[in-house]
Amino acid sequence: MLSSILKELRLEKNLSQQQLAKQIGVSQKAIDFWERGINEPKATYIVKLADYFEVSADYLLGRKFF
Numbered sequence: 001m002l003s004s005i006l007k008e009l010r011l012e013k014n015l016s017q018q019q020l021a022k023q024i025g026v027s028q029k030a031i032d033f034w035e036r037g038i039n040e041p042k043a044t045y046i047v048k049l050a051d052y053f054e055v056s057a058d059y060l061l062g063r064k065f066f
Contacts, residue, residue, distance in 0.1 A: 001062030002046075003037040009053045010035075024048040 010020050010031075017031040024045060033039040041049065050057045 002040060002060055003035050005060055005062060006031075006049065007035045009049075009055070013053075020052075023052055 010017070015023075017035070018028045021028045021031045025048070026041075026045060030039070030041070030045075034041055046057050046060055050060055053060075
C-alpha cells in the first residue's frame with residue numbers, strides 16, 4: 001500500500017525520484033525500491049515523507065479508521 005501511495009504523492013507534485021530522494025536524504029534507488037514494494041522505509045523516513053507531503057504516517061501506510 002505504501003508503495004502506490006508514495007508514487008501517487010510524488011507524481012502529484014511532479015517530482016522525480018531523484019528530487020524526492022534529495023529532499024528526504026536518501027538515494028534515488030531507495031525511493032525506487034519503496035515505490036516498487038521491494039523494501040519499505042524505516043520509521044524515520046516514513047516520518048520524513050509524511051512531513052514532506054503534509055500527510056499523516058497512517059495515511060502513507062494506508063491505514064483507515066472507521
